[in-house]
Amino acid sequence: xxxxxxxxxxxxxxxxxxxxxxxxxxxxxxxxxxxxxxxxxxxxxxxxxxxxxxxxxxxxxxxxxxxxxxxxxxxxxxxxxxxxxxxxxxxxxxxxxxxxxxxxxxxxxxxxxxxxxxxxxxxxxxxxxxxxxxxxxxxxxxxxxxxxxxxxxxxxxxxxxxxxxxxxxxxxxxxxxxxxxxxxxxxxxxxxxxxxxxxxxxxxxxxxxxxxxxxxxxxxxxxxxxxxxxxxxxxxxxxxxxxxxxxxxxxxxxxxxxxxxxxxxxxxxxxxxxxxxxxxxxxxxxxxxxxxxxxxxxxxxxxxxxxxxxxxxxxxxxxxxxxxxxxxxxxxxxxxxxxx
Amino acid sequence: xxxxxxxxxxxxxxxxxxxxxxxxxxxxxxxxxxxxxxxxxxxxxxxxxxxxxxxxxxxxxxxxxxxxxxxxxxxxxxxxxxxxxxxxxxxxxxxxxxxxxxxxxxxxxxxxxxxxxxxxxxxxxxxxxxxxxxxxxxxxxxxxxxxxxxxxxxxxxxxxxxxxxxxxxxxxxxxxxxxxxxxxxxxxxxxxxxxxxxxxxxxxxxxxxxxxxxxxxxxxxxxxxxxxxxxxxxxxxxxxxxxxxxxxxxxxxxxxxxxxxxxxxxxxxxxxxxxxxxxxxxxxxxxxxxxxxxxxxxxxxxxxxxxxxxxxxxxxxxxxxxxxxxxxxxxxxxxxxxxx
DNA sequence: AAAAATACTGCAAACGTTTGCAGTATTAAT
DNA sequence: ATTAATACTGCAAACGTTTGCAGTATTTTT
Numbered sequence: 010x011x012x013x014x015x016x017x018x019x020x021x022x023x024x025x026x027x028x029x030x031x032x033x034x035x036x037x038x039x040x041x042x043x044x045x046x047x048x049x050x051x052x053x054x055x056x057x058x059x060x061x062x063x064x065x066x067x068x069x070x071x072x073x074x075x076x077x078x079x080x081x082x083x084x085x086x087x088x089x090x091x092x093x094x095x096x097x098x099x100x101x102x103x104x105x106x107x108x109x110x111x112x113x114x115x116x117x118x119x120x121x122x123x124x125x126x127x128x129x130x131x132x133x134x135x136x137x138x139x140x141x142x143x144x145x146x147x148x149x150x151x152x153x154x155x156x157x158x159x160x161x162x163x164x165x166x167x168x169x170x171x172x173x174x175x176x177x178x179x180x181x182x183x184x185x186x187x188x189x190x191x192x193x194x195x196x197x198x199x200x201x202x203x204x205x206x207x208x209x210x211x212x213x214x215x216x217x218x219x220x221x222x223x224x225x226x227x228x229x230x231x232x233x234x235x236x237x238x239x240x241x242x243x244x245x246x247x248x249x250x251x252x253x254x255x256x257x258x259x260x261x262x263x264x265x266x267x268x269x270x271x272x273x274x275x276x277x278x279x280x281x282x283x284x285x286x287x288x289x290x291x292x293x294x295x296x297x298x299x300x301x302x303x304x305x306x307x308x309x310x311x312x313x314x315x316x317x318x319x320x321x322x323x324x325x326x327x328x329x330x331x332x333x334x335x336x337x338x339x340x341x342x343x344x345x346x347x348x349x
Numbered sequence: 350x351x352x353x354x355x356x357x358x359x360x361x362x363x364x365x366x367x368x369x370x371x372x373x374x375x376x377x378x379x380x381x382x383x384x385x386x387x388x389x390x391x392x393x394x395x396x397x398x399x400x401x402x403x404x405x406x407x408x409x410x411x412x413x414x415x416x417x418x419x420x421x422x423x424x425x426x427x428x429x430x431x432x433x434x435x436x437x438x439x440x441x442x443x444x445x446x447x448x449x450x451x452x453x454x455x456x457x458x459x460x461x462x463x464x465x466x467x468x469x470x471x472x473x474x475x476x477x478x479x480x481x482x483x484x485x486x487x488x489x490x491x492x493x494x495x496x497x498x499x500x501x502x503x504x505x506x507x508x509x510x511x512x513x514x515x516x517x518x519x520x521x522x523x524x525x526x527x528x529x530x531x532x533x534x535x536x537x538x539x540x541x542x543x544x545x546x547x548x549x550x551x552x553x554x555x556x557x558x559x560x561x562x563x564x565x566x567x568x569x570x571x572x573x574x575x576x577x578x579x580x581x582x583x584x585x586x587x588x589x590x591x592x593x594x595x596x597x598x599x600x601x602x603x604x605x606x607x608x609x610x611x612x613x614x615x616x617x618x619x620x621x622x623x624x625x626x627x628x629x630x631x632x633x634x635x636x637x638x639x640x641x642x643x644x645x646x647x648x649x650x651x652x653x654x655x656x657x658x659x660x661x662x663x664x665x666x667x668x669x670x671x672x673x674x675x676x677x678x679x680x681x682x683x684x685x686x687x688x689x
Numbered sequence: 690a691a692a693a694a695t696a697c698t699g700c701a702a703a704c705g706t707t708t709g710c711a712g713t714a715t716t717a718a719t
Numbered sequence: 720a721t722t723a724a725t726a727c728t729g730c731a732a733a734c735g736t737t738t739g740c741a742g743t744a745t746t747t748t749t
Contacts, residue, residue, distance in 0.1 A: 020415075020472070020494065022705055033729050038707055047727060062491070067470040068417065069705035072408045072734050075360075079452075089438045097437075098429045101453045110471070112419075113441045113451045130407040131450070132360070151402070154360065235631060264635070272636040291575060295604070296612040297637045362735055373699050378737055387697060409735035412704050 021063050030057045041065050071132070079133040080109045080318070085140050085205075086117040090233045090261055091290040092307075093139060096160075099311050100137070107315060109134065116140060125151050135318050141205050145170050156321040158314055161206060173317040175310055175332045179287075180213050182303030182336030186285060186344075187217045193345040195254045195283060200228035201241045201266065207233075207258035210287060214256060227252070231262050238262025239269045246274060246282075253282060254344075260286035260293045263300055267343060283344040294341070301344035304337045361403050370397045381405050411472070419473040420449045420658070425480050425545075426457040430573045430601055431630040432647075433479060436500075439651050440477070447655060449474065456480060465491050475658050481545050485510050496661040498654055501546060513657040515650055515672045519627075520553050522643030522676030526625060526684075527557045533685040535594045535623060540568035541581045541606065547573075547598035550627060554596060567592070571602050578602025579609045586614060586622075593622060594684075600626035600633045603640055607683060623684040634681070641684035644677045 023037040030037070030053060039046040040054040058064070071077030082100065084093055101111045112133060116124055121143060128136070128151075135156035138148065149157060149170035157172035190198075198218060202211050211228075218224050227249040231237030242255055242265065255270075257263035263286030270276050270284065278284055279301075286293060289304035313332045321327055340346075363377040370377070370393060379386040380394040398404070411417030422440065424433055441451045452473060456464055461483060468476070468491075475496035478488065489497060489510035497512035530538075538558060542551050551568075558564050567589040571577030582595055582605065595610075597603035603626030610616045610624065618624055619641075626633060629644035653672045661667055680686075 020705090024705080034705085035707075035729060035731095036727090038705095039728085042707085045727065050727085064466045064470050065707095066412070066472060066705055067467075068408045068412045068472060069734090070707075072406070072412055072736085073705080073707045075734070077408065086442065089434075094429075094434045094438075097453075098434075102426065102455050105455055111453045113437075113453060115442050115445055126404045127407075130404050130410075132406060132408060235635070268636045292632065295575070296608045360735090364735080374735085375699060375701095375737075376697090378735095379698085382737085385697065390697085405737095406735055409704090410737075412706085413735080413737045415704070 020066070021061050023063070023065065026054065026058050026061055026063045029061065030054050038065070075132075076134060077132060078109050079112050079131055080104050081112045081114055081128050081131065081133045081136045083114045083116055083128070083136065083138045083140055083143070086115040087232065088234065090259060091292070092259065092288040092305075095290065095307055096139060096310065099307060100314065103311055103315050107319065109318075116143060118143065122147070134322060137314060137318075145172070148172070154325075156318055156325075158317050160310060160314070171329050173321065173330045173332075175313055175317075175334055177305055177334045177336060179210050179303065179336050180217075182305075182338045183210070183213050183287075184217060185338040186301065186303060186340070187214055189340065190254055190283060190285075190344060191221055191223075193283075195345075196223065197249075197251050197253045198223065198225050199245050199249065199252050199255050200225045200258075201231050201238055201245070201255060201262050202228060202258045203231055203233045203262075210258055231258070233259050233261055235261045235265040238265025240265075242266035242269045242284075243273060246270070254285075255282060256285045258287060260288040260290045260300060260302055262286070263302070263343070264292055264298055267298055267300065278343050279345045285344055289339050293339075299342040301341045302339050304339050305334060306337070309334060360406070361401050363403070363405065366394065366398050366401060366403045369401065370394050378405070415472075416474060417472060418449050419452050419471055420444050421452045421454055421468050421471070421473045421476045423454045423456055423468070423476065423478045423480055423483070426455040427572065428574065430599060431632070432599065432628040432645075435630065435647055436479060436650070439647060440654065443651055443655050447659065449658075456483060458483065462487070474662060477654060477658075485512070488512070494665075496658055496665070498657050500650060500654070511669050513661065513670045513672075515653055515657075515674055517645055517674045517676060519550050519643065519676050520557075522645075522678045523550070523553050524557060525678040526641065526643060526680075527554055529680065530594055530623060530625075530684060531561055531563075533623075535685075536563065537589075537591050537593045538563065538565050539585050539589065539592050539595050540565045540598075541571050541578055541585070541595060541602050542568060542598045543571055543573045543602075550598055571598070573599050573601060575601045575605040578605025580605075582606035582609045583613060586610070594625075595622060596625045598627060600628045600630045600640060600642055602626070603642070603683070604632055604638055607638055607640065618683050619685045625684055629679050633679075639682040641681045642679050644679050645674060646677070649674060 023034040026037050027034045032050065032054065036050065037054060040051045043051065067077065082097065104111045112131065114128055125147060133155055135158065136152050138159045141161040149172055159172050160175045200211055215224060227245055229241035229245055231241045238257055238261060245255065246252055255266050257266060263284050267278055267284050270278055270282050276282055286300050286302040289302045292298060293300040293302050317330060363374040366377050367374045372390065372394065376390065377394060380391045383391065407417065444451045452471065454468055465487060473495055475498065476492050478499045481501040485499065489512055499512050500515045540551055555564060567585055569581035569585055571581045578597055578601060585595065586592055595606050597606060603624050607618055607624050610618055610622050616622055626640050626642040629642045632638065633640040633642050657670060
């Protein structure tokens with residue numbers, strides 16, 4: 010007797026379960042949806058389904074219903090930094106707890122067009138963008154039928170795109186930070202920035218300095234990494250004497266700068282050079298650093314994202330919403346203590 | 350004339366494009382697959398598709414073909430640590446570069462059953478597991494038709510499950526690390542561990558100590574976080590005098606321990622107490638810490654995962670493969686310098 | 690120049706689910 | 720006891736794509 014076993018085990022589908030349970034496939038569907046179903050038959054079906062190892066196919070379901078539970082999260086293509094990491098960590102958990110499945114995408118400003126298409130192919134229930142390098146109008150054009158949530162600090166009122174925004178007010182945290190530095194007599198400010206969000210932060214600080222007849226005396230562009238902060242700070246100090254303050258576009262670079270100033274240049278922080286960051290990542294509060302920084306409340310961002318997402322799922326025609334997130338000044342010992 | 354616009358814009362499908370281009374839907378499909386298609390008609394179709402903003406629906410495609418380009422990545426439900434973060438960062442980029450879409454899942458040992466089912470619902474092309482708390486036989490039973498890749502240090506030869514494994518040989522890196530501590534005269538070893546992978550590391554170290562007639566004189570269980578390393582190290586030092594070495598199950602806890610020993614207890618590392626970690630996360634090499642640790646080459650893990658995945662996609666019947674990853678001793682200044 | 694191979698293209702049947710509609714059995718209302 | 724409402728269940732048509740088969744037009748071979 011020849012072996013008739015097929016090479017690959019076929020996936021069991023609702024028809025198989027229907028036969029085994031003596032009902033129609035429609036009833037299987039209703040049993041799993043738990044709607045319009047006799048609780049007795051439901052139990053029966055679930056038990057049999059369990060025995061057979063059946064679970065409804067999410068692709069078929071999504072195709073049929075014209076919607077699914079996928080959520081695209083879009084980050085930059087370069088290495089993720091600590092802040093993005095924290096966001097991804099918490100967000101993936103929260104999304105899952107609400108029944109969604111996070112689909113990670115890495116996108117660069119170049120060649121984004123094809124990639125965005127391939128994201129749209131999944132017809133995700135929503136898109137969450139942590140990346141202001143992207144062409145926002147391209148996004149809103151491509152994702153018209155999904156919830157689109159953009160988290161950034163770079164909002165231009167001119168954008169008439171239909172997306173929910175979480176706009177981060179960096180001024181709220183940076184103002185007291187800079188004021189305190191000024192109060193302590195710092196005059197020679199320098200800047201280590203990056204791309205994207207960094208330009209907005211620099212602009213905010215520049216305006217505050219400008220009102221005090223000051224401006225950055227030198228600046229460098231990093232890539233948000235510890236290593237670039239380390240190197241760029243050395244560059245600044247060697248090129249420009251009398252530096253008394255290095256402000257960084259994020260904490261990772263600031264930590265790199267601190268280590269460079271202390272361990273390579275053998276200078277004191279903050280006595281010789283004050284250093285500030287932005288984000289308040291966990292390492293910023295470690296006693297080896299005690300970095301003065303600005304916090305964007307990540308939990309507040311996450312819960313707003315989830316809230317935006319859930320409400321828009323219920324009523325898709327809601328007009329675009331804007332959440333104004335106030336950043337907070339976190340004074341620590343990497344900048345001199347003012348008596349405010 | 351009444352407004353006849355439908356409330357929601359319908360997704361344009363291949364039939365719409367077919368009509369606009371004057372061909373059949375089958376030809377649209379072939380144009381995007383770029384197989385059996387006249388290059389002239391293909392260009393024509395792609396241009397029209399582009400104008401209409403069409404892109405093939407991944408769900409319908411996946412359903413029809415019985416396979417898709419999703420890859421499930423499974424992590425523990427607790428906060429991700431730095432090592433997992435690095436893996437996720439690199440892996441998501443690599444997967445995407447190979448045309449796959451990473452789907453993140455967080456799983457705990459409890460209530461994993463339903464969640465695993467909901468992962469299986471997506472019929473992902475592969476599953477990559479960074480979590481040895483999971484019931485491996487449940488996984489291999491549920492994901493029989495997908496590539497299953499398990500990364501851990503906890504492999505038991507008894508497992509007859511059909512999955513590719515990356516087995517991490519922690520002994521290779523830990524042996525010289527412990528030997529050097531012994532060489533420098535350390536005798537009072539303590540341990541800060543965690544769940545899962547940590548037990549294997551502790552076992553490996555214990556065996557090495559045992560051969561030298563020694564054993565851990567005290568130990569605590571943390572949760573792989575900096576904070577837990579900080580607190581547990583204080584606990585150990587206060588409870589047990591004469592401690593000269595604290596070994597930690599990962600770097601994050603070791604960094605916490607270093608800060609606690611130095612800044613709270615005002616002791617010297619490594620003179621008073623040597624501290625070692627495991628993972629070699631970026632922070633371990635920062636000059637403020639210089640943590641002695643053990644490295645698992647993340648790039649090697651990633652490329653092996655990708656390799657396993659791609660080859661198994663081509664030939665699914667390949668028998669389970671095992672990659673033996675040798676960990677490496679990374680001596681730095683948080684442990685005393687031996688002359689080996 | 691006839692035959693054979695090749696290159697495209699269209700038709701139609703899947704893939705596995707969901708849901709409106711209709712039908713039946715059961716319960717509630719009068 | 721008759722009518723009306725309710726509770727389930729099955730039927731069959733979608734959802735949007737892919738692919739084997741067959742058919743036609745074109746090219747190559749002899």
